[in-house]
Amino acid sequence: MIHDSILRDRLVTGDKSASDVTRDIARPILNNPTTSWKIGFTMALFFLGVFGVSLLYTLWTGIGVWNINKSVMWGWDITNFVFWVGIGHAGTLISAVLLLFRQKWRMSINRSAEAMTIFAVICAAMFPVFHMGRVWVGYWALPLPNAFGSLWVNFNSPLLWDVFAISTYFSVSLLFWYIGLIPDIATIRDKVKSKLGKKMYGFFSMGWTGSTRTWARYELVSLILAGLSTPLVLSVHTIVSTDFATSLVPGWHTTIFPPYFVAGAIFSGFGMVATLLIVARKVMNYENYITIGHLDAMTRIIMVTGSIVGIAYLTEFFIAWYSGNVYEQYAFANRAFGPYWWAYWSMMSCNLIAPQVFWLKWARTTPWFIFIMSIVVNVGMWFERFVIIVTSLHRDYLPSSWVMYSGSLTEIGLFLGTFGIFFTCFFLFAKFLPVINMSEIKSILRNRE
C-alpha cells in the first residue's frame, strides 16, 4: 500500500480533489470572459494593430524606413528576433528537461510555458522574415526546386541553419504541446455545454477515452518527445548563436556563444514565464496550483542562468584581452566605454547583478518582487542582444566605416507590435484552453513518493 509523502510539501495546496481541479481550471473556459480578460485582450489587439501598421509601412516603402545603414545592417530587427527566440526556450525546456529529470513541480507550469514558447517563436519568426529586402521571394531560402535551373541553397550559411532549426523547433514544440493537450481537451469536451464547443473540442480531442492502454503509450510518447526536444531546444539557440559566431565580426566571432546563448535563453525564458504566471495565478486564482514553491524554483534557475551569462560576459572580456587581437580588444573596450556604454551597463546590471538578489529567501518568495525582477531580466536580455549586434557592427575593422545607429519609429513599432501578437495569442489560449495541465495535476494530488 502506497502512502502520501510526509517529507515533501504538497505540490498542489488547498487539498483539491480531481473534480475540484477540473472545475477550477476549466472555469475560464466554461464561463464567459471576465472584464480583466476583456481589457487585456483589447490592449493586446491594439498592439497587434501597431504591428500591422508598422509592417505595412515597411513592406510598402522598403526596409529603408528603418535606420540600419551600410555598416550596421542588422539592428532592432535581429535583436528582437534573438530576444523572442530566447524567450521561446523556457517552455520546451521546462516540459522536456524537467520531465526527463522527473521534476513534478513542472506540471502546473509547463502548459502555459509551452504555449509561451509557441507564441514567442511566432513573434521571433516575424523578424528574420520581414528583415529581408525582398520578402516576397523569401521562400528561396527553402530547398525547393525552382525556375532558375537547379539553383539550391547554401548549407554553409547559418541563416539556412536557422530556417531549419526554427521551423523544426516550432513544429515539434507545437506537436508536443498538442499531444499534452489532448486529454484535457477531452475533459473540456465532456464538460462544455455549447453545441459548437462540443464539436470543436470533440474534433481536437480525437475521441480520447483515457483507456489505460492509451495512457501507457501516451506517457511513453511524451517521454520520447521530451528526449528529442531537449537536444532540439539546445541546438536551436546554438544555431541562432552561430549566426554571429561563424562570422568574422569582432565581438561576434567567438566560440563561447553557443553555451552562453543557451543559458541566456533559459534565463530570459524563465523571466517571461514568471512574468506571465504571476499575473495568471492572481487573475485566475491559481495560487493553489502555481504556488510560491514554483516561483521559488524558477527564481533559483533565473539566478543560476543569470550568473552563467554574467560569467560569459566576463570571459569574453578576458579572452579579448588574452587573444592579443587589436580588433577584438577594441570591440570589447568599445562596448563598455564606447558610445553605447549605456546599453552595455544596463545589460550588465540587469543580467548579472540584479538576479543575485535571489540569494535571499524573501526575494524568491515575494510574487510582486519576482514580477518586477522578471521584467528587469527581460529588459536586460534585450539589451544583451542589442549590445552584441549593434556595438560589434558599428565599429569593426576599418575606422572609415564606423557609424552610429539608433532605431527608427517603425522599428520600435514593430517591436512593440510583436508583444501585441504574443499577448493576443496568449489571451486566446487562456480563454479556450486549460492553462494548467489538468490530467497531470490530478495524478500528483496525492503527492506520491
Added chain:
Amino acid sequence: MGILDKKLSLRDRNKMLIGVWEDEDQLVATASELVHAGVQIHDIYTPYPVHGLDRIIGARRSKLARIAFFCAIIGFTLVTTMIWYMSVHDWPMNIGNKPVRFTPSWAPVMFEGTVLCTAFGMSFFFFWRNRLVHGIKNETLDIRQTDDRLIIAIETVPGMDEKSILNMMKNGGAIEMREFENGVQTVI
C-alpha cells in the same frame, strides 16, 4: 495484426460490466483482485495516468521506442541525401573557397531534419495505434471518466459468473455498477 489497436473500440462487443470508482487505490486493488480471480478485464478508463494498471490488465509493452528509432534513421538518410544531392551532385559551386563535399557545416541541418522526422513519424504511429483520429465519434462509457471517475470495463463471455464479479466490484468500493449492451447502459 494491423497497427490500429482493435481493443480500443467498443463497437460490436458482448455485454459489458462496468464499475465506477472515485478512489484510485480501491480501483487498483479491485482490478488486481479481479485479474487474480481470472477475470479478463477489457479496459480501465481513468482521467489521469494511473501507473501499473496497464500491467495488471496485461497490456503488451509498447514498441513506440523502436519505431521512433526507425524514423530517426529514415530522417537522417533523407536529409543527408538531400544536402548531398543539392550541394555536391546537382550543382556544386565555389562558395568562399569552402570544400563542396561533406563538411561540418552540414551537421546542423542533418540534426534538425532527423529530429523533425523522428518526432512526427513517431507521433503519427502513436495516433494511428491509439485510434486517435480527428472528428471520430467518441465512446466514453461515463461522462465523468475524463473528470474524476475511474472505470473498469469487463467484457462478459458465455459462462462468466457475473454475480461474483459484480460483488467483487461492490466490495472493492465501486460507487456504481452498470451493464452495457449494444450502446445502452443500465444501472444495476
Added chain:
Amino acid sequence: MSNNIKYWKGEDELSKSPSFLAAQRNEFHDDLPLDEVFNEEGVELQANRRDFLKYFGFSVTAVALAACYKTSIRNSIPYLVKPEDVTPGVANYYRSTCGACSTSCGIEVKVREGRPIKVDGSVDSPISQGGTCAVGQASILSLYDNERLANPLANGSEQTDWTALDSEISAKLKSIVTVNGKIALVSGSIHSPSTLKAIEAFKGAYPTTEHISYDAVSYAGILDANAADFGKRALPTYKFDTAKVIVSFGADFLGTWISPVEFSKGYTKNRQPNAEGGMSKHIQFESSLSMTGTNADHRFPMRASQEALYVATLYNYIAMGSGARQIPVPQQGELAGNSIKKTADALFKAKGTALVISGSNNTEIQQIVNGINMLLGSYGTTIDMVNHSNQYQGSDVKTAEVLAGLKSGSISAVIFYGVNPVYNHSKDWSEAIKKAKVSVSFASSKDETASFCQYVCPDNHYLESWNDSEPRKGLYQFTQPTISNVFNTRQAQVTLLTWANANIAMEKDPFASKGIFSQKLQASPFYNFMRNNWAAVLGTDDAFNAVLEKGVSYAGVSEGGVSYAGNVEALASFVSSNSKATGIDMVLYQPVGVRDGAYGNNPWLQEMPDPVSKVCWDNYVALPKSLAMKLDITEGDTVNIKVGDVTYNNVPAMIQPGQANETVALALGYGRTAAGKVGGSIEKGYDTVGVNAFAFANNTGNRSFVAKNVDVTKGDENYKLAQTQTHHSIEGRDIVRESTLGAFKKNAKAGNDKPETHIYTIWEKAEYSKDGAPNHLWAMAIDLNSCTGCGSCVVSCSIENNVPVVGRDEIRLRREMHWIRIDRYYAFESAEGAMTKDDEIAKVDASGNFDHWQNVNVLHQPMMCQHCANAPCETVCPVLATTHSSEGLNQMTYNRCIGTKYCGNNCPYKVRRFNWFRYNDNDHFDFHFNNPLGKMVINPNVTVRTRGVMEKCSFCVQRVQEGKLKAKRDGKSPNEVIVQTACQRACPSNAIVFGDLHNLESEVSKLYKNERGFSVLEELNVQPSVKYMTKIRNNDSI
C-alpha cells in the same frame, strides 16, 4: 349547351395506342434531332448540366483572371536603315574635347546606339593624358539634364522659331550699333580658333562690340604678373613631370588649379620611389587643407593674409643664396618654424628642376613668385612660357569695367556666353543687366544671369557640338558631336554667325558619302565654318579626318621666347603693407566636386564626397580646432560669418584638421539660386545647397578670394553635415602602411616589413587560383603613392555601374551607394610623434594646446570590393546569391538576392551596399534615374538594381567580359586580353592597375611582386585580390 363533338388528330388518338399515349407526354412528339447535330465529324457532347456549369465557371474565372493582368506597353523601334557604324550592343568611341571647363582635356566618348554614356580621357591629349577629373566624368549627365532649356526664351517666354528670334535680336543690335552704342560680349576663356573667328565675324558686323573673357575663379594675378614681367599676358605651361622640388603656396594644383588632370599626371610621374630616390619633394604652404596639401611631403600652415610675406621671405632666402638683391621687408621673426629657410635650401639645391607656384590671384605675389622661379632657373625647364597655356585668360578688371559700363549705361547691349556673373561675380549684375537695351545669354539653362536677360539662346552641350580648341600654344584639339541635339538648342558660335549673317553656306560634308552622321549633323553649319578654317592647315578630308579621329594635333613651337623684365624689389612696400596679420582670415576655395558651381545641378558631383572632409551636398565653414574651442563649437554646430556688409547666419561648421589657426575656409560653387532641382532653384522652389561664397570675394582689382577680418560667431542652429566618413583616425591599426623615402632607400620593404602573418587554414587552395591554372585570375593593384584622392574614380564608377544617387538625407543615414570609396585618415604630428588614436589625441587636446591640429598627415586609400578568395560574404548567404567565379571574381547575383544583408555585416571592408529603397522612378530620389531623359545615361551593360538587393563592386565584370570576347574575336591569346576598370580608366594619376595574375607579364603581376605590396587585413586570411603599395613620403628632411 356545350359542344361535345370529339375531334381526333388521327387514328392513334382514336384507338388510344400505348405508343401514342407515351409520346403524348413529351413536349415534342418526336425527339429533337440534336444527336445528328452533335454526332457530326469531330463534334462530341457528353456534357451534362454539371459539366456545363464546370466549363462555364472555368471560362468565367479564366476570363476574369486574364482581365486582371495589365500588360505594360514597351516600344522598341528598330533601325529602318542601320547606320554603317552602329551595331546594337557594341559601343563606338569618338575622340573629342571636354567642355566642362576651359582646361579642355582631350576625351574619348563612349557611344551606345547613338547615346553617349561615358566620357574618359584621351591618351593622345597632352592635357588629359588619358585621365579625367570628376567634373569631366560627370559633365555627361548635364547633357541629359531635363532642366536644360528646350527652346530659346524671349522675355521669359518660350520661342520655338529661331529665325524670328534672330531677326528680332539682330535688328535690335543693329539699331544699337547705328547710334554707336556699345555691345559687350562677356565670355569665359575661349581658346578655340574657330570660335574666336566667329566672334571676329560678329565684331565685323557689329563694330562697337567688345569681347571680354571672364573666369569665375580667375588667374588674372598670374596673367597680369606675366604681362608685367614678360610682356605676355598668358599662363605658362607648368611641367610638373620635370619638377623635382615643388613648392606651392595654397595652389590646389592636383584638385582644381588651372589644369589638374595634366598636373596630376605629371606630378605622379615623379612620385614613384626607387633605389635612387627618384621621388620629387612637395612642400605646401596653405591655410586650409587642400587635396593637394594632403599629398604634400611637408605641409606648413600659413595665414592667407600673410602670403605676401611668406613668398617674399622665400624670395629673400633664395636671393641670399644666389647673390641677388633682396626685397627690403621688415623681418617678422621666423615664420612657420624656420620652414621657409629649409624650403629655400631645398629649392636652391634643386636649381633648374624646382618649381614654385602660388594659388593667389594677386599680381604682386605672382610677380614675386615669378622672381623666385627666375632665380631658380625654372623658366624653360619646369615652366614653359613659349608653349604657354591658353586655358585661362579672364580679366577681372575688364569684367568690372563692363559691370560699371552697364550700370552707367555706356554699354547698351550685353551678351553672356558661358558665364554666370550674377551668381559668381556680384549681385550688382542683376540690376546692371536690366539697364541694358539688349541682354542675351547663351546659357543652356535659365541660370542666375540668364533669368535677368531678355533673351536666352541656349547653347548646345559640348557633346552636341562641333568645335576646336587650343588649350596650349600649338596644341589643337577637335570637338565632335556624339549625339544630335537633345533640345531645340543652337551652338553659340552659330548664333553669333547668324546674327553677323556671315556666309556659312552649306558645303559638302565629307562624311555624307560615308553616311556616318545624321542629316541634322550634316547640316551643322559650324562644322563647315570650322572645316574652312582648317582648310589651310588640313586641306584634304583625309588629313582633317585623321586629326578628327585622333582628336588632337600637337606641334610644339619654339619661337616667341620671352625675356624677364620684372623688378621684385619694387614690391617692398606692397609686401610690408600686407605682412600684418590681424583678425581672422577666410579662404574661399574651389571644391573638387562642383568647382565654381557651373555644375551645381549635377547630382554626381553633389554626392561626390569632398576628398578631404568627405562632406557631400553642402559647403561648410572649416574651422581650426583652436578657434572651434574658443567659440565652443563642436560637430553639428553652425556659425555666423560676417565680412564687411555680407553676413551669412547658421552656416554649418566643420572642425578641419590642418586648418591654420586664425583662418577659416569656405567652399565656392554652392548656394546656387537658379541651378535646378539638384543645385537649388528659388523659382522652382528647390532649396539651395549651401551658401554662395562668391559674395565674400573682393572684386576690386584682381578678385581676391581671401577675406580678412572675418567676424565668426557661434550660430544658434544645429546642422548635421552629410559625411561619408565620420571617424578620421586610423586607431593605430595596420590598415594602411607608410614609410619614408630614406627608410625605403635602405630597405625596399620599409613600412611593409611587418612579421609575416602565419596563416593556418584547413581549406586547400581553389583550383582556379593555383599558379598555371588555364584561366584568368583577375586582380588589382593600387599605388598609394600615386593616389591623390581626387575622387574621379568614384564618379566614373557610379556612371559605369549605374550607381544611384541617394541624396543628402540618405547619406546622413550612412547609406551612400558608391561602390568605390576613398578612405581618408588623419594622423597628427606632435612632439610625441604621429598620433593615430582618438584617445591619444584627446589627451594632448586636454593640455589646451591645439597646434598639432595644424600639422596633419593624410592618407588616401581607395577601397572597393576586395574580391577575397576566401570571401566571408559568400559563405553566409543562404541562397547562394553571391558566389565565386572561376576567374577569382566575387560575383553578386542580384536576381537571386533576398536581402538578408548578412554578407554586408560579414564583410570586413564594409564595401557592400544595400538598396534600401527603389532608387529609380521614385520621387523621393528625384535625380537622373527618375526621368526618361536622365535614364539615357544608364549603361546598358549593367543591371539597374531593384529595391531590396545587395550590390557591390564587380571589378567591372561587364568590361572583363567585353575584353575577353574582343580578344577571342580578334583571335588573340588570353594574355593579350586588355581590360580597364572604370576607376582605372578615369584615374588621373595611374594609381589603379587591373589585370590578370596568371599572365606573368601583366603589370599587375609585376606589382604583386613589388616589395611595397600589402593587402589590407590579410591576417583574416580572406585573401583579397587587391594589393596596395605602401605609401612612401619624401619627408625625412627638407
